[in-house]
Amino acid sequence: MEIVIVGSGGREYAIGLALQKECRIDGIYFYPGNGATEKLGKNINFKTDKDFVEFAVRQKIGLVVIGPEAPLVEGLADILRENDILVFGPSAKAARLEGSKVYMKEFARKYDIPTATFLQTQDYTEACRFIESLNLPIVLKADGLCAGKGVIIAQSYAEAKATAKEMLSGKAFGDSGRKIVIEEYLEGFELSVFAMCDGKDFILLPVAQDHKRLLDGDKGPNTGGMGAYAPSSLATPALLEEIKETIIDPTLTGMEREGNPFSGVLFCGIMVVKDRPYLLEFNVRFGDPECEVLMPLFKRGLLDCFMACAKGDLQKIDYELEENVCVGVVVASKEYPYKNSKKEKITFLDTATPLENASIIFAGVERSGKYLLASGGRVLVCVGKGRNVKEAAKNAYGIVKTIKFDGMQFRKDIAHQVLEK
Ligand code: AMP
Numbered sequence: 001m002e003i004v005i006v007g008s009g010g011r012e013y014a015i016g017l018a019l020q021k022e023c024r025i026d027g028i029y030f031y032p033g034n035g036a037t038e039k040l041g042k043n044i045n046f047k048t049d050k051d052f053v054e055f056a057v058r059q060k061i062g063l064v065v066i067g068p069e070a071p072l073v074e075g076l077a078d079i080l081r082e083n084d085i086l087v088f089g090p091s092a093k094a095a096r097l098e099g100s101k102v103y104m105k106e107f108a109r110k111y112d113i114p115t116a117t118f119l120q121t122q123d124y125t126e127a128c129r130f131i132e133s134l135n136l137p138i139v140l141k142a143d144g145l146c147a148g149k150g151v152i153i154a155q156s157y158a159e160a161k162a163t164a165k166e167m168l169s170g171k172a173f174g175d176s177g178r179k180i181v182i183e184e185y186l187e188g189f190e191l192s193v194f195a196m197c198d199g200k201d202f203i204l205l206p207v208a209q210d211h212k213r214l215l216d217g218d219k220g221p222n223t224g225g226m227g228a229y230a231p232s233s234l235a236t237p238a239l240l241e242e243i244k245e246t247i248i249d250p251t252l253t254g255m256e257r258e259g260n261p262f263s264g265v266l267f268c269g270i271m272v273v274k275d276r277p278y279l280l281e282f283n284v285r286f287g288d289p290e291c292e293v294l295m296p297l298f299k300r301g302l303l304d305c306f307m308a309c310a311k312g313d314l315q316k317i318d319y320e321l322e323e324n325v326c327v328g329v330v331v332a333s334k335e336y337p338y339k340n341s342k343k344e345k346i347t348f349l350d351t352a353t354p355l356e357n358a359s360i361i362f363a364g365v366e367r368s369g370k371y372l373l374a375s376g377g378r379v380l381v382c383v384g385k386g387r388n389v390k391e392a393a394k395n396a397y398g399i400v401k402t403i404k405f406d407g408m409q410f411r412k413d414i415a416h417q418v419l420e421k
């Protein structure tokens with residue numbers, strides 16, 4: 001069977017690397033892929049998604065795994081399904097759980113899912129009235145997709161009102177911000193919880209923790225994520241049970257009732273406040289860099305899980321996870337997350353003893369002859385595996401040491417919340 005992985009980041013590289021081990025897979029295409037995915041398979045590109053779907057039909061592609069949110073929200077899974085191609089990923093209607101913050105918050109309200117108190121509005125006066133009723137800081141969210149930049153945490157009432165004005169006028173995020181969600185700030189720790197779903201049933205993956213801020217000690221600006229580890233010991237069995245019962249179960253039942261059953265991976269961004277889980281956001285895809293630390297934890301059955309979600313028969317699934325822990329350290333380019341960086345040649349130093357239990361997951365890279373160039377953003381993720389988080393972090397940082405390019409930046413404290421305990 002041949003498969004296609006849609007996307008070009010570290011998440012898609014990690015999925016490709018893990019699926020490469022499946023003997024039933026004869027070939028992997030990446031649409032469009034990056035400068036390193038062509039080592040795992042073949043990069044393909046098309047002018048339109050319609051051309052891509054025609055290719056998938058002609059080539060009798062056995063499974064399409066859609067990595068990023070944008071094609072899901074735009075309905076790529078729907079067109080593929082209409083053409084009888086198996087897809088891992090939700091329909092456009094189900095992808096509104098990520099594509100519209102207003103939809104997600106109204107859905108949570110309707111199905112009694114614990115989430116921050118909020119108001120959704122298009123009206124500035126109404127926004128100001130609600131802002132004044134909240135304690136500081138105040139969270140403002142643009143309704144639509146904003147490439148991870150649509151959430152502002154305002155530290156004063158004046159800032160909150162100015163942000164609301166900017167968003168509603170379309171100045172801040174274009175049409176994505178003409179509707180906004182204003183919500184109370186939740187103080188606690190965050191977890192990334194992933195459920196692979198087939199519309200009815202789900203399997204829970206090891207719980208991951210991301211590190212959103214650029215700098216050590218959770219300082220500096222927000223990024224797409226500077227590192228992750230899984231499983232996290234912060235997710236106790238009791239907490240997980242509560243997340244299943246109060247968030248995942250009602251979501252799957254609710255989406256079915258709405259006529260939009262959810263298949264694919266449901267990524268619940270959770271804030272744990274005084275031992276209780278609250279839903280911050282849904283994403284309808286794997287997290288990046290969370291995916292990079294989850295894929296290596298599959299001992300067997302990953303392809304079966306993808307296929308069962310796509311076919312709607314997860315009930316019979318047989319898979320096995322490793323007992324190990326994975327830590328992933330993101331190595332980003334010089335100007336990340338502020339602006340694009342100059343392309344830089346990456347040098348890979350040999351380690352005297354090759355590190356077992358470690359791998360490099362490539363993201364923002366371009367090929368130039370026999371070299372790889374860091375082409376900006378998050379360039380790669382060094383993933384280490386170990387029997388515990390300390391050992392996994394040591395293996396991950398061992399790999400970081402073998403990589404050099406001008407301006408490279410990475411955090412030195414990934415997994416600190418559990419390592420300091
Ligand atoms: P979202 O895209 O909704 O997850 O927001 C991005 C990030 O903003 C989250 O990962 C949190 O760190 C933060 N955030 C979002 N909503 C809240 C909230 N209600 N309280 C505190 N932090 C929040």
Ligand code: GLY
Pocket residue numbers: 210224225283286287288289290
């Ligand atoms: N790492 C967070 C995300 O993928 O949205």
